[in-house]
Amino acid sequence: MRAGLSVHKITKQYREQELVLKEVTLEVEEGSFTAIVGPSGSGKSTLLNIMSGLQKPSSGEVYINGNNITRFSEKEMANLRRRSLGQIFQGYYLMSHLTAEENIRMGLPVSGDSQTVQELAQLLDIEGILGQFPRQMSGGQQQRVAIARALIKKPQVLFCDEATGALDELNSKKVIALLHQVRLQYGVTVLFITHNPEIARTAQRVITMKDGSVHKDVVNAKPIRAEEMSWA
Numbered sequence: 001m002r003a004g005l006s007v008h009k010i011t012k013q014y015r016e017q018e019l020v021l022k023e024v025t026l027e028v029e030e031g032s033f034t035a036i037v038g039p040s041g042s043g044k045s046t047l048l049n050i051m052s053g054l055q056k057p058s059s060g061e062v063y064i065n066g067n068n069i070t071r072f073s074e075k076e077m078a079n080l081r082r083r084s085l086g087q088i089f090q091g092y093y094l095m096s097h098l099t100a101e102e103n104i105r106m107g108l109p110v111s112g113d114s115q116t117v118q119e120l121a122q123l124l125d126i127e128g129i130l131g132q133f134p135r136q137m138s139g140g141q142q143q144r145v146a147i148a149r150a151l152i153k154k155p156q157v158l159f160c161d162e163a164t165g166a167l168d169e170l171n172s173k174k175v176i177a178l179l180h181q182v183r184l185q186y187g188v189t190v191l192f193i194t195h196n197p198e199i200a201r202t203a204q205r206v207i208t209m210k211d212g213s214v215h216k217d218v219v220n221a222k223p224i225r226a227e228e229m230s231w232a
């Protein structure tokens with residue numbers, strides 16, 4: 001396994017005597033799609049935010065490409081995040097005064113190339129709305145623009161926190177299918193927090209968090225395709 005990302009004995013404590021993460025150790029294979037599931041409050045978002053460098057652990061290390069990012073300065077971390085890491089949340093966080101295309105370009109590091117706007121727009125089926133503002137788009141379109149913004153720099157890792165939580169069945173399926181497609185096309189490693197067991201069935205690996213620890217870590221030998229997900 002080529003581990004592009006790993007965490008070693010990560011702990012997180014927000015308040016005294018209450019560990020939200022309890023020595024979590026994980027290796028994530030490059031180019032894989034991993035679902036992170038578990039009850040509310042089990043530490044999923046905290047773990048993801050520590051892996052993506054958004055939050056610092058109380059102890060332990062996070063390695064990306066062999067670099068211990070927990071030792072990075074703020075500037076080094078900002079550089080890594082801007083160049084190599086993408087993040088998608090349930091809220092789309094688009095800039096309301098910018099068009100779809102301008103929002104997508106916001107995801108580029110200063111010196112990055114911009115030829116992929118068209119390519120991504122085609123892939124995400126948003127070519128026709130590139131000139132529109134967020135208020136003129138549906139939720140599904142806004143999320144696809146947010147995904148394009150996260151993908152335009154061709155990130156090494158894409159961190160998704162309930163990225164389809166606000167979408168209906170059809171749009172959720174489209175977004176999950178797209179994430180699998182870009183994973184294959186660009187070799188992006190995808191980490192996807194979800195409460196939806198059907199989405200987890202499309203993942204190659206499912207990590208279940210419970211009370212701040214990895215409760216289960218299961219390789220899914222036969223992931224289903226996004227189109228096969230059944231919505232109750």
Ligand SMILES: Nc1ncnc2c1ncn2[C@@H]1O[C@H](COP(=O)(O)OP(=O)(O)OP(=O)(O)O)[C@@H](O)[C@H]1O
Pocket residue numbers: 014015020038039040041042043044045046047
């Ligand atoms: N900034 C913070 N300050 C204090 N406590 C926090 C903070 N962020 C999270 N927590 C606490 O840490 C625990 C884990 O939260 P986290 O958001 O990581 O869980 P989660 O599994 O992602 O939950 P959900 O599925 O509801 O998003 C919770 O008890 C939460 O209240």
